[in-house]
Amino acid sequence: MNGNPLFTPPGGQGGMDGADAQTMAAVKSMQYLMESCPxxxxxxxxxxxxxxxxxxxxxxxxxxxxxxxxxxxxxxxxxxxxxxxxxxxxxxxxxxxxxxxxxxxxxxxIFAGTECCIEGFRAKNDLKNGVIAGCITGGVLAAPAGPQAAALGCAGFAAFSLAIDAYMRRPSEED
Structure with a gap:
């Protein structure tokens, strides 16, 4: 801005150079990857x-x-x-x-994929997603041991997911 070298962007000119554009493209692709269910x-x-x-x-x-x-x-x-x-x-x-x-x-x-799909299907981000994903995950993992084990796995993993998610969503002391 007024020719002062203290205000000159790192590339030397007022525009974005090739390295900055490449970095921004890499950041956007990583962000897209982390926002996708796969x-x-x-x-x-x-x-x-x-x-x-x-x-x-x-x-x-x-x-x-x-x-x-x-x-x-x-x-x-x-x-x-x-x-x-x-x-x-x-x-x-x-x-x-x-x-x-x-x-x-x-x-x-299994849990992350299931929770992401449920969140996309419901179009909400709340405790219910984790509980449903926990139930599905626990049921799938315990299914080879029989239906009673699958039901207990569903209930146990859903309760564990609810407890962890509720703890992680609690307001911080800074708020």
């Missing part, structure tokens, strides 16, 4: 997989913490030489971690 589903599945892997690794590592462990693998491993104990322990921890990662990823993807 994008939300994929991101939730990947993040659930990562969180489940970390949680599974932690939980698996805790089963070897004492010599009085009730884990049958731990008692069998304790009779091996140290190098074999380490190898077997890490292999077991890896398989448990991967199993937990798959389960968390599946739950995250």
């Amino acid at each position: 994008g939300k589903t994929a991101v939730s599945g990947v993040m659930g997989f990562a969180l489940g892997g970390a949680f599974g690794l932690f939980m698996a590592s805790m089963s070897y913490d004492t010599p009085l462990s009730t884990n049958p693998n731990a008692t069998a491993i304790q009779s091996l030489p140290l190098r074999e104990q380490l190898r077997a322990g890490f292999k077991d921890m890896g398989s448990r971690s991967y199993s937990s990662a798959k389960n968390f990823g599946k739950v995250g993807a």
Whole structure:
């Protein structure tokens, strides 16, 4: 504005240069991806997989913490030489971690995809979406164990979703 270099935009001229336009295009495409149901589903599945892997690794590592462990693998491993104990322990921890990662990823993807579709169908963003998505997710995950398990899974996951969503939507102390 009046030729002062302090007010000159980063590109040097008054207009947008190629890098800024490219950055804005990348931001818009990422924003579109994160607002789409397939994008939300994929991101939730990947993040659930990562969180489940970390949680599974932690939980698996805790089963070897004492010599009085009730884990049958731990008692069998304790009779091996140290190098074999380490190898077997890490292999077991890896398989448990991967199993937990798959389960968390599946739950995250199913819930996020279902909630996004319900929100789009209802054209509302409220607690009911999470409750319905929780019921569907819990029912689908428990369905192989039978109809009673599916009903309990539906009720349990819906209640959990309601509690989490209500907590996340509560007014902050700053308001």
